[in-house]
Amino acid sequence: MISIEQAFEFIDQTVHALPTSIRPVVECVGHVLVSAIQADMDSPPHDKSVMDGFAVRSEDVTAGTKRLQVIETIIAGDWPKLALETGQAARIMTGAPIPAGADAVVMVELTETEMIDNNEFVTLNVDSLAAEKNILRTGVNFSKGQTVFANGHIVRPTDVGLLAEVGAARVATATKPTVSILPTGNELVSCDQFPGQGQIRNSNGPLLNAMAKGLGLSVTDLGVGRDDPDQLRELIERGLNSDLLLLSGGVSAGTMDLVPGILNELGVTQVFHKVKIKPGKPIWFGVLERNEKPTYVFGLPGNPVSSMVGFQLFVRAAIRKMMGTGIDSNQSVVAELTIDHQTRGDRPTYWPGKFVNDDTPVRKVQPLVWRGSSDLFALGEAEGLIVFPANVHESAAGLPVRFHPF
Amino acid sequence: MISIEQAFEFIDQTVHALPTSIRPVVECVGHVLVSAIQADMDSPPHDKSVMDGFAVRSEDVTAGTKRLQVIETIIAGDWPKLALETGQAARIMTGAPIPAGADAVVMVELTETEMIDNNEFVTLNVDSLAAEKNILRTGVNFSKGQTVFANGHIVRPTDVGLLAEVGAARVATATKPTVSILPTGNELVSCDQFPGQGQIRNSNGPLLNAMAKGLGLSVTDLGVGRDDPDQLRELIERGLNSDLLLLSGGVSAGTMDLVPGILNELGVTQVFHKVKIKPGKPIWFGVLERNEKPTYVFGLPGNPVSSMVGFQLFVRAAIRKMMGTGIDSNQSVVAELTIDHQTRGDRPTYWPGKFVNDDTPVRKVQPLVWRGSSDLFALGEAEGLIVFPANVHESAAGLPVRFHPF
Numbered sequence: 001m002i003s004i005e006q007a008f009e010f011i012d013q014t015v016h017a018l019p020t021s022i023r024p025v026v027e028c029v030g031h032v033l034v035s036a037i038q039a040d041m042d043s044p045p046h047d048k049s050v051m052d053g054f055a056v057r058s059e060d061v062t063a064g065t066k067r068l069q070v071i072e073t074i075i076a077g078d079w080p081k082l083a084l085e086t087g088q089a090a091r092i093m094t095g096a097p098i099p100a101g102a103d104a105v106v107m108v109e110l111t112e113t114e115m116i117d118n119n120e121f122v123t124l125n126v127d128s129l130a131a132e133k134n135i136l137r138t139g140v141n142f143s144k145g146q147t148v149f150a151n152g153h154i155v156r157p158t159d160v161g162l163l164a165e166v167g168a169a170r171v172a173t174a175t176k177p178t179v180s181i182l183p184t185g186n187e188l189v190s191c192d193q194f195p196g197q198g199q200i201r202n203s204n205g206p207l208l209n210a211m212a213k214g215l216g217l218s219v220t221d222l223g224v225g226r227d228d229p230d231q232l233r234e235l236i237e238r239g240l241n242s243d244l245l246l247l248s249g250g251v252s253a254g255t256m257d258l259v260p261g262i263l264n265e266l267g268v269t270q271v272f273h274k275v276k277i278k279p280g281k282p283i284w285f286g287v288l289e290r291n292e293k294p295t296y297v298f299g300l301p302g303n304p305v306s307s308m309v310g311f312q313l314f315v316r317a318a319i320r321k322m323m324g325t326g327i328d329s330n331q332s333v334v335a336e337l338t339i340d341h342q343t344r345g346d347r348p349t350y351w352p353g354k355f356v357n358d359d360t361p362v363r364k365v366q367p368l369v370w371r372g373s374s375d376l377f378a379l380g381e382a383e384g385l386i387v388f389p390a391n392v393h394e395s396a397a398g399l400p401v402r403f404h405p406f
Numbered sequence: 407m408i409s410i411e412q413a414f415e416f417i418d419q420t421v422h423a424l425p426t427s428i429r430p431v432v433e434c435v436g437h438v439l440v441s442a443i444q445a446d447m448d449s450p451p452h453d454k455s456v457m458d459g460f461a462v463r464s465e466d467v468t469a470g471t472k473r474l475q476v477i478e479t480i481i482a483g484d485w486p487k488l489a490l491e492t493g494q495a496a497r498i499m500t501g502a503p504i505p506a507g508a509d510a511v512v513m514v515e516l517t518e519t520e521m522i523d524n525n526e527f528v529t530l531n532v533d534s535l536a537a538e539k540n541i542l543r544t545g546v547n548f549s550k551g552q553t554v555f556a557n558g559h560i561v562r563p564t565d566v567g568l569l570a571e572v573g574a575a576r577v578a579t580a581t582k583p584t585v586s587i588l589p590t591g592n593e594l595v596s597c598d599q600f601p602g603q604g605q606i607r608n609s610n611g612p613l614l615n616a617m618a619k620g621l622g623l624s625v626t627d628l629g630v631g632r633d634d635p636d637q638l639r640e641l642i643e644r645g646l647n648s649d650l651l652l653l654s655g656g657v658s659a660g661t662m663d664l665v666p667g668i669l670n671e672l673g674v675t676q677v678f679h680k681v682k683i684k685p686g687k688p689i690w691f692g693v694l695e696r697n698e699k700p701t702y703v704f705g706l707p708g709n710p711v712s713s714m715v716g717f718q719l720f721v722r723a724a725i726r727k728m729m730g731t732g733i734d735s736n737q738s739v740v741a742e743l744t745i746d747h748q749t750r751g752d753r754p755t756y757w758p759g760k761f762v763n764d765d766t767p768v769r770k771v772q773p774l775v776w777r778g779s780s781d782l783f784a785l786g787e788a789e790g791l792i793v794f795p796a797n798v799h800e801s802a803a804g805l806p807v808r809f810h811p812f
Contacts, residue, residue, distance in 0.1 A: 025597060026615045044780060045601060075633065076708075077592030079604040095593055095708060095780075097604050141781040148786055157620035158812050161613030161710045162782040165606070169598035186483030187501055191431060192575035195451060198485040198503050200571070207567030209432045214563035227481065302482075302501060303456075304567045336767045361742045361769045361806050374450060374501075375547040376568040380554055400767050406564050 001274040001281070004348060008317055008329040010271050014287055015296055015321040018175040018243065025163045028155045030216040031173035032324040037149040039166040042139035047098040051134045054089040054111055054122050055102035061129040070113065070120040074099060089122050098135055105134035152325050174324025177243035179212045181205055182235050184225035184250040184259060185302055203304045203376060204248040211311050212246075215319060225250070225259075233262050240266065240288055240295045243322060246315060249302030259299050260284060268297050275314075276390070278347040279306040279373035283314060296322075303373035309350050309385065312404065332387070332404045335363035341395045343388040352382035353403060365403045382406070407680040407687070410754060414723055414735040416677050420693055421702055421727040424581040424649065431569045434561045436622040437579035438730040443555040445572045448545035453504040457540045460495040460517055460528050461508035467535040476519065476526040480505060495528050504541055511540035558731050580730025583649035585618045587611055588641050590631035590656040590665060591708055609710045609782060610654040617717050618652075621725060631656070639668050646672065646694055646701045649728060652721060653690075655708030665705050666690060674703050681720075682796070684753040685712040685779035689720060702728075709779035715756050715791065718810065738793070738810045741769035747801045749794040758788035759809060771809045788812070 002010070020034045049055065056068060068089035072082050076095035084090060084101030092098070092105060110125045142148060148166055149159065155173070163171065188202040189195050202224055212219050222239055225232045225247070232250075236259075239245035250259035260270070268286045275283050283306075284299030298315050300307040317327035338356050343349045356364040367386055370378035384405035388395060395401065408416070426440050455461065462474060474495035478488050482501035490496060490507030498504070498511060516531045548554060554572055555565065561579070569577065594608040595601050608630055618625050628645055631638045631653070638656075642665075645651035656665035666676070674694045681689050689712075690705030704721050706713040723733035744762050749755045762770040773792055776784035790811035794801060801807065 026612050026619065029616050029620060041601070043783070045606060046604065048780075050778065050780070075592060077594075077604055077633075095591070095606070136777070136780060141777050142783045148783060153786075156812065157616040158613070158714060158785050158788065160616035161609040161714065162786045164597035164612040165609040165710070165782055167597060167600065167607060169596070185501070186481060188483070190575070191570035191573060194573065195447070198452065198483055200451060200482075200501070201573060203567040203571040206432050206570040207564070210435050210563040210566035213432065214435060227483075304571070308564060308567065333763065334765050334767050357739065359740050361740050363767045363769055371542070371547050372456065374454075374456070374542060376571055377449070377548045377554060379564050380559075380568045382564065406562065 001276050002272055003276050004313070005329075007272060007275045007285070007314055008327055010285065011314060011317050012321065012327045014271050015318045016294070017324040018177060018322050020172050021175045022170050022172050025160055025169055025171055028163075028171040028173050029157050029160065031155055031171075031176065033149055033151055033153045033155065034172050034174055034324055036147050036151045037163065037166060037168050039142050039144055039146045039148055041167075042144050043141035043165060044136055044138060047135055047137050049092045049094060049096055049098060049105045049134060050136050051105050051107040052093050053105045053107040053134065054124070055084065055092045055098055055105050056089045056124070056129070057084055057086060057101060058104040058129045058131040058133070060086060061124060061126060066124045066126070068122055068124070070122050072099065103131045103135070104129050107134065154325060174322070176215075176217050177319060177322045178220070179217050179244045179246060180220040180222050180239035180242040181208045181212070181246050182222040182225050182239050183248045184227070184232065186227050188224045190224070204300070204302070204307045207304055207308060208246050208248065208300070208311060211308070215316070217319070227258060229258055229262060232258055233266070236262055236266060240268070240297075243295060244315075244318065245295055245297045246300060246311075247298065248300040248307045250299065263297060263299070276347045277309070277313075278345055278349045279303065280309045280350075281347065283310045285314065301373070304376050305352075305379065306373040308379065312385065312406070313350075332402045333363060334400050335365040335403045337386075337395055337397050337399045337401055338364050338366040339397050341367045341388070343393055343395070346390050348390050349388040350385040350404070351388060352378040353386040354381055354383045363403075365401065407682050408678055409682050410719070411735075413678060413681045413691070413720055414733055416691065417720060417723050418727065418733050420677050421724045422700070423730040424583060424728050426578050427581045428576050428578050431566055431575055431577055434569075434577040434579050435563050435566065437561055437577075437582065439555055439557055439559045439561065440578050440580055440730055442553050442557045443569065443572060443574050445548050445550055445552045445554055447550050447573075449547035449571060450542055450544060453541055453543050455498045455500060455502055455504060455511045455540060456542050457511050457513040458500050459498060459511045459513040459540065460530070461490065461498045461505055461511050462495045462530070462535070463490055463492065463507060464510040464535045464537040464539070466492060467530060467532065472530045472532070474528055474530070476528050478505065497528075509537045509541070510535050513540065560731060580728070582621075582623050583725060583728045584626070585623050585650045585652060586626040586628050586645035586648040587614045587618070587652050588628040588631050588645050589614075589654045590633070590638065592633050594630045596630070610706070610708070610713045613710055613714060614652050614654065614706070614717060617714070621722070623725070633664060635664055635668060638664055639672070642668055642672060646674070646703075649701060650721075650724065651701055651703045652706060652717070653704065654706040654713045656705065669703060669705070682753045683715070683719075684751055684755045685709065686715045686756075687753065689716045691720065707779070710782050711758075711785065712779040714785065718791065718812070719756075738808045739769060740806050741771040741809045743792075743801055743803050743805045743807055744770050744772040745803050747773045747794070749799055749801070752796050754796050755794040756791040756810070757794060758784040759792040760787055760789045769809075771807065
């Protein structure tokens with residue numbers, strides 16, 4: 001039995017990034033940049049007004065001239081035709097380029113205009129005017145050639161504006177893996193059926209499906225594998241067409257646990273089996289090596305919370321590696337326990353918990369009532385997993401603990 | 407000009423939830439439950455073993471009998487055929503039902519079996535055995551009729567296992583809105599072009615598109631509206647076929663700001679225009695009332711960060727209301743500033759910031775270098791928006807502030 005850290009190391013060594021693909025900028029959210037992105041021009045690309053108003057020479061105001069002749073109107077998208085001489089102004093809209101000669105913009109709310117002999121004049125209702133007022137100079141936001149996103153950045157919706165501004169209309173990112181999901185067990189019936197004696201509904205299948213879809217992956221639902229070697233072999237063979245195959249059940253020590261044997265027959269090499277973690281100890285990980293297109297296989301425990309914890313920690317690490325970023329095994333925050341808590345055993349325990357927001361800067365988490373690895377009820381309220389180290393059996397309220405938000 | 411709180415109130419009063427639709431459980435992530443979900447059976451539905459091992463009568467062990475006759479093998483999905491008598495055991499797999507007579511399970515690792523005269527016997531390598539060991543009793547996780555999710559719950563991937571377990575194979579949720587997006591401005595060119603003199607790339611369109619898709623909405627990209635009343639009217643009319651129309655640009659005070667007039671002509675009633683917020687003051691909100699199918703319209707400012715802030719606060723509130731939940735105007739946490747910070751003006755300021763994780767329970771945020779509403783560069787690093795109240799111009803390191811994570 002290996003440690004959690006060793007499991008992450010094995011995954012990191014075994015799993016490789018998928019090939020790069022090019023996709024439109026709005027489709028690259030959740031994907032990992034495979035190269036840094038540089039600006040191809042300055043931002044803003046020209047000196048521009050940040051207000052609707054009048055571009056003026058501040059020295060005119062300083063010299064006491066507050067009525068100026070309006071020689072031009074410049075809207076965003078225009079290019080100024082005239083340079084401002086002393087005593088002149090240009091009507092200008094937000095975002096429009098500053099005409100030569102102007103060094104400040106007076107906002108429209110502080111101005112009045114009038115027509116005299118077919119000439120338009122503006123009166124500025126200001127006592128003084130600093131040069132540069134309401135002007136954003138070329139390249140102030142960023143300069144041509146500047147790196148705006150590093151290689152390995154995971155694109156978020158709020159990043160897409162900046163990508164578009166620098167012309168990254170099509171973006172090179174690592175491909176996301178395809179996933180097949182195969183829960184196993186004679187006791188499982190579909191969630192649209194009412195279980196008979198000894199049966200339970202298949203909750204692992206929908207759970208793993210939703211978690212994989214939540215990461216933007218394309219999922220193949222293989223149904224339910226029975227404790228029947230032929231049917232199981234056929235389904236596993238189909239699953240091996242995906243980049244990632246997730247099985248659940250069938251990997252513990254019982255006589256009916258057929259999965260490891262069938263995987264071995266099909267050429268899938270075991271990398272590890274059993275990790276010192278609670279819940280989720282009987283997790284199995286292996287790889288089918290094929291030229292350029294390996295399939296990674298996780299055999300997750302049959303109990304749904306064990307399966308979920310295995311996904312959150314280990315499967316997600318493999319997915320991240322395939323997507324071209326680090327496995328990032330440590331995505332957690334530190335928070336204070338709100339109540340005393342007891343754990344048992346000699347394995348690190350990942351316990352369902354939720355944030356308690358009391359409007360202070362101190363992060364707090366509450367361990368939920370939880371009956372163990374078959375108890376999904378606690379997950380309905382949980383916002384993540386609290387880590388209790390091995391052999392720590394009493395944890396007092398106020399203790400800082402690691403919390404892995406979902 | 408109204409306050410942020412008033413804007414939320416107007417949105418809450420104006421916007422109504424979309425009709426309910428029924429979808430498969432794995433497709434309901436991100437959707438809002440329109441009724442509470444109750445368990446239709448106990449969990450577990452029968453007394454079950456949490457280990458692979460042997461079901462026994464603990465009194466046998468207490469009485470000193472550690473070699474028992476194995477009378478049956480029970481795998482998950484089976485129903486026990488025999489009741490255990492004194493001196494008997496049943497081989498049992500994880501999840502399988504406990505046979506009558508048994509009150510404990512000894513894990514397989516603590517047992518040895520042998521065949522004697524075609525009868526199988528198991529020897530338990532245990533010194534003592536407590537009743538209930540390794541047994542999970544019927545209904546311990548939850549009971550038939552118990553509410554497992556409240557009305558209004560937003561389904562997360564980790565909820566799908568519990569939904570499946572209670573038989574919620576098809577789930578009633580409010581429909582998500584369809585959205586049309588129309589940035590306006592003569593200065594805008596597509597992000598796959600190199601801007602000419604006076605031009606900039608359309609960053610708002612892709613940004614708003616990605617943010618709406620990030621909430622799982624279906625998006626229609628209407629291209630770019632020019633400062634041309636006919637073209638603009640045609641595009642706006644198309645956009646009014648969606649549940650939500652997002653415009654950007656064209657709503658400030660300049661002469662070329664045509665949008666409010668066209669919206670008025672098309673029957674869209676203004677609810678508010680201008681909110682006391684920085685950035686994003688010139689935001690416009692209105693509604694086209696139609697029997698059973700209104701369209702809500704936001705005119706967002708042309709500067710991309712203003713547009714993003716308007717989306718994060720106000721558009722998202724409207725979307726949440728349409729999706730059947732509260733507008734939840736206060737999704738924020740309190741965190742300590744890592745550095746001194748200056749703000750100006752008399753409006754509350756939403757400033758790009760990022761978490762600083764120092765492995766303590768104290769949440770910390772760092773305000774980023776940011777040049778104002780046209781500066782998207784800061785967003786590439788930001789993880790949310792720090793709120794600086796109106797008329798507070800100096801905020802010292804260590805001060806608790808509100809932070810709205812993206």
